[in-house]
Amino acid sequence: MNIDGKPYRSIWLADDGWSVEIIDQTQLPHTFAVRTLQTVQDAATAITDMQVRGAPLIGATAAYGMALAMREDATDANLDSAYDRLSGTRPTAVNLRCALDNMRDVLGGLSPATRADTAYHRAAAICDEDVGINRAIGEHGAEHIVRLWHEKKNGSSTQPVNILTHCNAGWLATVDWGTALSAIYVAHDEGVPVHVWVDETRPRNQGAALTAWELQKHGVPFTLIADNTGGHLMQAGLVDLCITGTDRTTRNGDVANKIGTYLKALAASDNGVPFYVALPSPTIDWELSAGGDIPIEQRGADEVTLMTGQAADGSIQTVRIGPEGAPAANYAFDVTPARLITGLITDRGTCGASEAGLLALYPERA
Numbered sequence: 001m002n003i004d005g006k007p008y009r010s011i012w013l014a015d016d017g018w019s020v021e022i023i024d025q026t027q028l029p030h031t032f033a034v035r036t037l038q039t040v041q042d043a044a045t046a047i048t049d050m051q052v053r054g055a056p057l058i059g060a061t062a063a064y065g066m067a068l069a070m071r072e073d074a075t076d077a078n079l080d081s082a083y084d085r086l087s088g089t090r091p092t093a094v095n096l097r098c099a100l101d102n103m104r105d106v107l108g109g110l111s112p113a114t115r116a117d118t119a120y121h122r123a124a125a126i127c128d129e130d131v132g133i134n135r136a137i138g139e140h141g142a143e144h145i146v147r148l149w150h151e152k153k154n155g156s157s158t159q160p161v162n163i164l165t166h167c168n169a170g171w172l173a174t175v176d177w178g179t180a181l182s183a184i185y186v187a188h189d190e191g192v193p194v195h196v197w198v199d200e201t202r203p204r205n206q207g208a209a210l211t212a213w214e215l216q217k218h219g220v221p222f223t224l225i226a227d228n229t230g231g232h233l234m235q236a237g238l239v240d241l242c243i244t245g246t247d248r249t250t251r252n253g254d255v256a257n258k259i260g261t262y263l264k265a266l267a268a269s270d271n272g273v274p275f276y277v278a279l280p281s282p283t284i285d286w287e288l289s290a291g292g293d294i295p296i297e298q299r300g301a302d303e304v305t306l307m308t309g310q311a312a313d314g315s316i317q318t319v320r321i322g323p324e325g326a327p328a329a330n331y332a333f334d335v336t337p338a339r340l341i342t343g344l345i346t347d348r349g350t351c352g353a354s355e356a357g358l359l360a361l362y363p364e365r366a
């Protein structure tokens with residue numbers, strides 16, 4: 001996507017041909033900073049510290065982390081050690097395991113002398129595949145937005161389609177386009193009037209910091225809201241549909257996504273608002289039969305007790321928002337049961353949130 005007219009992906013190979021560059025998402029929206037990764041440890045730290053985040057981008061970064069490791073030392077021992085180092089970075093997004101397994105399968109059968117080159121090619125292919133998948137999700141997801149727009153117009157409304165989203169499932173969370181936001185970008189670019197309600201997404205504020213920034217850069221109308229606002233908006237008829245991303249979807253259509261997604265799905269169900277989840281196929285965990293088996297990441301208490309933002313003088317400051325020493329829990333994801341989901345928007349089309357629905361689109365997984 002474009003930033004001030006210049007096209008970017010969220011991860012790319014540097015001009016030196018071997019180091020890897022990322023947009024440091026911990027600095028957004030106040031500073032646009034590019035960071036260079038030169039070792040497998042750099043890649044692991046970027047994922048753990050959430051300089052890169054979002055399920056597909058975590059997978060892409062891990063793939064390049066394996067390439068960096070192979071450049072340093074392409075032995076079997078280092079292949080295993082890089083796999084272990086990267087797979088321990090974040091537990092919930094299954095794209096991480098998917099990318100790492102893919103890299104290890106491809107590299108394991110090769111002689112060490114050819115591993116580094118192949119690893120770079122495979123990592124680049126994983127990135128390109130992600131871009132193609134997300135563009136397809138955008139096309140399929142936009143169909144729902146267009147349909148709701150026609151329904152509104154027939155009722156002679158001149159209002160835009162109001163879409164609520166949670167966290168950041170935009171191009172910053174993927175290599176390009178995004179998942180939930182890809183549908184919105186495609187609809188917007190086709191001339192459909194859209195307006196996005198952006199959940200701030202405490203505690204790390206991916207909505208306020210990243211989704212709002214992305215939408216603003218692309219010129220999509222949006223309004224930032226506190227996380228607790230969605231239910232009220234739905235009761236007032238101000239949300240036409242919700243679209244979120246997911247970090248792992250199980251065989252039965254249960255969906256793990258950023259903490260708070262479940263509450264939005266409950267409110268949507270109570271108010272008859274369609275609730276869609278956009279997902280690339282690597283986010284489906286065919287090995288798990290239901291969402292209760294998904295590992296839920298717990299992060300540091302500081303993310304809950306402290307907030308960082310820009311002060312009036314432009315400086316970045318961190319402040320405490322509770323009493324000193326207050327205990328805090330930080331569950332990073334929750335599971336939305338399939339029964340609350342109107343449809344799963346995939347790169348192969350939209351299906352019901354069920355094993356039958358998913359298998360109809362991915363029969364090779366039967």
Ligand code: MRU
Pocket residue numbers: 053054055056093166167168169170173174178179180206244245246247257258332
């Ligand atoms: O903790 P994060 O910021 O990595 O969580 C990201 C999300 O929950 C996204 O909604 C999800 O990864 C889908 S991104 C296309």
